[in-house]
Amino acid sequence: MSLQKSFLDPATTSLKVCGVTTPADAHKLVELRVPALGINFWPNSKRYISPDLATPFLKELAGDIVRVGVFVNADPELPLRLLESGVIDIAQFHGDEEPDYTVPFRDAQLPFIKAVGVKSSDSLTHIADYGATAILLDAHAPGVYGGTGDAFDWNLAKKVIADYPQLPVLLAGGITTINAESAVHDVRPAALDVASGSESEPGVKDFDKVQALQSAILRAR
Incomplete structure (x- = not known):
């Protein structure tokens, strides 16, 4: 099984550590x-890194880890270019992108994750319309992009997983070393997506926390 298929396999929960800003942290992961x-790659993020700075170390890591580029309402030319040039393996759209936005990626059969802010069951109505490789569920926060660090009602995530059993679902929002085991045990997502819960300050990874997250996932499997 390829790294990407293993990462997104709905049958078992894996881990994505988001908000990486340095080559050293990437290599440690x-x-x-x-x-x-x-x-x-959203310039307004406190964990932003420019594509020019990220490209050299991301290319070094090809085949060693799944590299996900996070974009917010970006001109599609940028994620298309980074995917096609092998800088990233998957694009993640974390803004207000409509299903039409994803057409070029679907046409080119390029993998992408669509993030959906979950407020109520109504937030989940159009999930299938994106044709996404996977869906990321995060807390609903209008005007706040790239993740909030807040949790939402995980029962709604369980509903998505039940309704779309073949669609990989990533769970994000407020996941820490304290609740990660419960998240895996209760929701059974394809992956936990963690940024603030894996760092000592924005953009600086805390590897004791990363290892604690890994251990929590293993205990709950």
């Missing part, structure tokens, strides 16, 4: 065998 990392 590979050393710890974390399945996936996320790089935030």
